[in-house]
Amino acid sequence: MKKLKFGLSVIGLAIGMATAGVSTAAPAKGPTLSEKVFEETSLLYFQRCAGCHGVLRKGATGKNLEPESTLTKGQVRLEKIIAYGTEGGMNNFDDIFSKEQIKNLATFIQMEPPVPPEMSLAQMKSFTKEFVAPKDYPTKPLHGRNWKNFFVVIERDAGTAAIIDGDTKEIITHINTGYAVHVIKGTEHHKTEHPKDEVGRFWYTIGRDGKVNKIDLWQTPEKMLVAETKMAYDARDIAVSGDGKYVIAGGYWPPHFVIMDAVTLDPLKVVSTRGYNTKGDYINEARVAAIYTSPIQSSFIVAVKETGQMLQVDYNDLDNLTITSMASAEFLHDGFFDPTGRYFQIAANASNKMVVIDTKTRKLEKMIDVAKLPHPGPGANWIDEECGPVGGTTHLGEGSVSIWGNDPIGHPDQAWKLCYEVETDGPGVFIRTHETSDYVWVDQLKHPEPEVQQSVQVFDKKTHEIVKTIRVTEEEGKAALHMEFNDDGTEVWVSVWNRVDASNPTGEIVVYDAKTLEEKHRIKGLTTPTGKFNVYNRMNHKT
Amino acid sequence: MKKLKFGLSVIGLAIGMATAGVSTAAPAKGPTLSEKVFEETSLLYFQRCAGCHGVLRKGATGKNLEPESTLTKGQVRLEKIIAYGTEGGMNNFDDIFSKEQIKNLATFIQMEPPVPPEMSLAQMKSFTKEFVAPKDYPTKPLHGRNWKNFFVVIERDAGTAAIIDGDTKEIITHINTGYAVHVIKGTEHHKTEHPKDEVGRFWYTIGRDGKVNKIDLWQTPEKMLVAETKMAYDARDIAVSGDGKYVIAGGYWPPHFVIMDAVTLDPLKVVSTRGYNTKGDYINEARVAAIYTSPIQSSFIVAVKETGQMLQVDYNDLDNLTITSMASAEFLHDGFFDPTGRYFQIAANASNKMVVIDTKTRKLEKMIDVAKLPHPGPGANWIDEECGPVGGTTHLGEGSVSIWGNDPIGHPDQAWKLCYEVETDGPGVFIRTHETSDYVWVDQLKHPEPEVQQSVQVFDKKTHEIVKTIRVTEEEGKAALHMEFNDDGTEVWVSVWNRVDASNPTGEIVVYDAKTLEEKHRIKGLTTPTGKFNVYNRMNHKT
Incomplete structure (x- = not known):
């Protein structure tokens, strides 16, 4: 049996916690x-x-x-x-x-848990590094590639992000990021003030070690990493404000969120998320599970796992910061907006509920009972013939997809009620579709059997039936997870982890034809590729 | 030298902390x-x-x-x-x-400090007691007294509140409250929904032990205490919402605020105030120094001492709670509204500043540099011939009163600038005036010399000169503090503490003619009388 190897960034993490006085x-x-x-x-x-x-x-x-x-x-x-x-x-x-x-x-775990240290704004500021000065940022892309079809891919155990050309399937570069990056987010189309053609150019990674990196896709590969900072010892999510001015990242420890200057990554504001859960018990470790930017409000959405509080944070005035705290259910995990961008749908996994908040009224809209331990990952929205617009989630706890109506204006009778459920072979982590596709894809990463864990399933939006089970890999120790469409929706990219050789580049991405569901291509040389972010789809909310 | 004697409520406090697992x-x-x-x-x-x-x-x-x-x-x-x-x-x-x-x-203090326990909402609920059922509340006063000229008086070391008839100067009753009550607040005139003639009827006390008591001034004396709860182990301030529906109290430990049903005192919502100070350092002991109700907004104002954050808490929707956090300066202590009720003026004592927030725009309006350690207590507003409307504060750190313009609409040139300063004989804790009075009264409780500590000073609003130094008591170990006017502004009531015999009823209130400044009356038999709250003045914001 193999021992885990930890990269430099992990050692840095250990040192960081030790020297900070854990x-x-x-x-x-x-x-x-x-x-x-x-x-x-x-x-x-x-x-x-x-x-x-x-x-x-x-x-x-x-x-x-x-x-x-x-x-x-x-x-x-x-x-x-x-x-x-x-x-x-x-x-x-x-x-x-x-x-x-x-x-x-x-x-x-039979000994008293060590309490990790706090991190002040001054400490965060001391971690900020500039690799390319903003004045030296290029004014147009420095390569001839179709950068809007780039995929930014988390290579979890390498502590890097791979930039892959979606047209040519070439790995352009591997960029050093924090350890085990959980999420990468770019600027999105919004009621935005920054130049329209720049939308999707800058990408921000958050490492499990709290390291934040800024990537400029217009740069030549060796210069794409332009800035870095660190806002926590343990973190999971990040988002960019609609006006492109701010980046926000959420800490697991210390439990807080930090708003940074999106140009320099200079940390500007830190807000604690410690507080009371929905039952009124004080939670010291009140971790920021997920962070999103509203497509229609000047607000960040911050989900606090242990307290069940959904925070809507108005970023118009950081010195006089207005936050609405919507009490929902524990434990909040990950979510996604409805197609209008008004409603945010998020899993409260231990409560077996999808929580819906209305970002316009800043109120809890609904809680929908779903199957065991919902986990939508990036989520999926599509149109159902009977229910109208719907959203769907996979579950960590059972092989089931729950689908609910999410159009309270056009389809009030179906809104926030279960429309139908699809049984799959095993519990999964990610669901994905595209507006041009007839299908919805789900993975089954949480099933213990290799055969199921290595297969993703595809169901038909019209018939609600599973039309194909795709064995993505048959190699021992490997598992299939996370789907992402390319820019025009003609391809689906699926990740393959090498679970037993996680820190070496023995993982891959398998590309499928979105219509025929046939394999088209394998992109090799990736280390535990995880989340994949297609520039065009992410900046236009095409899910 | 005498040992302190502690009343039953203090023993209760010690037991409360011990059994809660300190x-x-x-x-x-x-x-x-x-x-x-x-x-x-x-x-x-x-x-x-x-x-x-x-x-x-x-x-x-x-x-x-x-x-x-x-x-x-x-x-x-x-x-x-x-x-x-x-x-x-x-x-x-x-x-x-x-x-x-x-x-x-x-x-x-050379040993590691013991960390006190948390307190959950469920624990608070278990402390709630009903002494008179709301259905049995009288529909009109059960006594023939002029209750709008009652004074509700904190008897600090007895853990009681005395109700004194302002017309007859009789002590009607002593009501058991929490230990060392810091503040007592009643319902105020506001854009209120509750019956106008009931305004000022109910009063709420907050003990240092976090005990909250509700007093009904329409009751017969023995039944005036109608409900009780406990929202912290250590607390300082309380307020009633403008609509009369909610009571809010702030904890020193745990550091949080709690919103209760104003009828039953049932705790409904608890919000932690732990967080980051204005420099970005995490503060575990982030104590609620002061709490107020806005006369023109549906908001509470919560001042967090150690973080320098002024919170404006919208009480329209407790489940979806909106709070604006205005970063100001450390350490926040006590404050008061301007005459329009729009601006709130509060001491940031260690920063030697008065902080002003605009409750309409929910932004920090200004920070005014004043003398050492400002402490306005209930504060004072009046009209100055040159500067127009002004506010004033005493200081814990020096014998000085700072007076600033507080009318940015009518007198923009003078607004939030020092108008003048008055030198007094010693540092004080309280300042007070009345719209009908030519004078402003200040105490000198913080001066070490008995003669100064036992005297209050009175200055003229027109000449800015001290017109009289009044030796309120000459008895050894006694000190004079805190002034309150009666309903029509013709009398000024000053408290006298017996510092060395603090827990026996050897304190008194001395009543002065507000015009001649001559002594009129002595009300004896009070235990360390401290804050005094005249029903009419407090419910109409006559300062």
């Missing part, structure tokens, strides 16, 4: 680890477990792992759970962690 | 206390020191008292500072604490 735990009454092993295991926990269980281990999508819960289970039982998973939704890790690592993790 | 500190490397003495001293610190230095001892108006700061000073030096005070503004406590208590406090 307090190591006083040994609890139970088992202990040496200081060195405690630190190694703390990092492993942070990278692989904290996402679901929290840095403070209070539990979120995953269970509470504080000593009061874990000491009664004991070393042997905990090792088994980590190795083989549970019926409750816990993954197996015996193919990823060594026996030694599993043993240490089982011990670590 | 974590006692692990002994630091320095000196330690036995568990019993640690707990006693922790309570003493909380009662007498935490206000300025913070429960977590990070410092605010007072200095940082964490072990890193205190261990280098050492036991002997710390005892001296506690006993005799400092030039920097620290009070002397040798007349209040025993030698043993001073010794223990000096040791306590």
Whole structure:
């Protein structure tokens, strides 16, 4: 069994937390680890477990792992759970962690959790770097490529973003970003003040280590990385304001969001998201799960996972900052706008609900009961013959797609009610379609069987039936995930991870004909390619 | 030297914190206390020191008292500072604490501060009590008294509020409230929906122990206390919404504000105030210093001491709560509206500034440099012959009153600029006037000399000169503070504390003729009478 290799950016993360004064735990009454092993295991926990269980281990999508819960289970039982998973939704890790690592993790979670440090605005500012001065930005693209059909692709375990030419399928460059980038976002078409032809030119990445990078697609490949900063020790999402002036990123730790100058990445404003959940309990680790920019309001949408609060943040005046906090349900995860851009639809996964907020009235619009642990990823909107405009989500907890009406003006009877459900072979993470396509694509990444995990399914918008199950890869240890259409909707790009050799460029993207559903091309040499962002589709909200 | 006696409510406070699971500190490397003495001293610190230095001892108006700061000073030096005070503004406590208590406090502050527990909305709800059912509230006053000239008077160290008939000067009753009530507020004239003749009928007290009590002035004396709840372990301020539907109270610990049903006191919504200060540093102990209700907007104003954030909280929709956070200066303390009710003027005491916010545009309007440590208490507005409408403040740090123009529409050249300053004999806490009066009254509670501390000064609105220094009391250990006018402005009521016998009814209120400035009456039998609230003046904003 292979040990994980961590890139430089991960070491930087560990150093960053250590030098910032992370307090190591006083040994609890139970088992202990040496200081060195405690630190190694703390990092492993942070990278692989904290996402679901929290840095403070209070539990979120995953269970509470504080000593009061874990000491009664004991070393042997905990090792088994980590190795083989549970019926409750816990993954197996015996193919990823060594026996030694599993043993240490089982011990670590019986000890008091170390509390990571805060990060001040002054610290963030000290991390800001300029690689290309704004005055030296080119005034037109410096390459002859069709940059609006570029794909910006997260290479998760390499800590890089690949820029791929959608026309030629060439990998143009790999850009150093933060570790395990979760999301990349560009400027979008909006009631925008910045030059129309520049929309989609600048892209912003957020690493799991809180590192923010700015990419200029007009540059020559070696100069595309133009600026960098760091706004947290642990982060997940980022967005660009409609006027192109600001970038906002959300921290898992510290639990806050930071608004930066979109030109220089200079951090301007930091706002804590710590607060009370919908039941009125105080949550210290109130993590920003997701951040979006409203296409029709001068607002950011900030989803706070543990508190179930949907924040609408008006970015017109950062010194006198107005935020509406809409109480919804726990735990918020990821979402997407309806086609009009007025309503935002987001998964409250542990509540098995899709939450809908109205960004015009700034009120909770509706909560829709769906299947177990909804997870739409970038989501999908399309037109259904009976229900009119609909949105859909996959689920982490079961092989099912829930589809609901999302047009309260034109189809009030169907709005925010389940229209139909599609049964798939396994639970998935991502759903995707395109306005030109007859089909909706879903992955099945969360199914334990390789055959299912390696297949995506395609269903027909008209018949609601699955028309094809596509085995994207058959190689051992590999899995298929995340679909993205090209600019004109004629191709669908699907990622393939190499789960057991995650940090080497042995992953790929498989390109399918969107009409015939036949394979067209394989783009090799990618390291755990994950989210893929087509410039044209993302800047025009073509989902 | 006398030991402090604590009433039942204080014991309740200690028990409340203990049973809620306050974590006692692990002994630091320095000196330690036995568990019993640690707990006693922790309570003493909380009662007498935490206000300025913070429960977590990070410092605010007072200095940082964490072990890193205190261990280098050492036991002997710390005892001296506690006993005799400092030039920097620290009070002397040798007349209040025993030698043993001073010794223990000096040791306590060299140990790690214990972190008090959180309080959930469910806990708050469990504290709510109904003494008179709303259906049994009388439909007209049950006594023949002129209740609109009642004074509701805080009896600080007794944990009671005295109701005094302003016409007859009789103490009608003493009502059990929280410990050391800081502020009492009633319903005010507003664009109000509740019956006009009921305005000023209900009063709400907030104890230092977070206890909230509702008083009905139409009741017979023994039934005036109609409801109770508790929203924090430590609190300072309270307000009633303009529509009379909600009561809001602010916590020092936990640092949050709570919106309650004004009828039943049922806690409905809790919002954390933890967050970043104006420099971008995270503040865990971000205390609500003051809370007010806007006379012209459907908004509460919440001043967060350590973060310098002025929050305007829209109470129209508690589930979708909109808050504008205006960054101003640290550390916010207390304030008052201008005569139009549009602008709110508040002291940022450690910044030596008066902060002005515009509640209409929800923006910071101005910051005015004033003298050292401004403290206006309830504040004072009047008309100056040259500057037009003005506001004024006393200062904790020096014997000076700063007066500024506050009419940006009618007198734009004078607005938010110092108009003049009046030198007084000593630093004070309260300033007060009335629209019918030629004079402005200030106290000098912060001066160490008994003669000055026992005198209030009166200056002329026209000449700007001090016309009289009134020695309110000459008794040893007594001090004069806080002025309030009666309903028609013909009398000024001044409080007298017995500092050394604070918990017995040996304090008094001295009533002066507002025109001749001669003494008219002494109301005896009061325990440390502090803030006094005349029903008519407070409900009509007559300052």
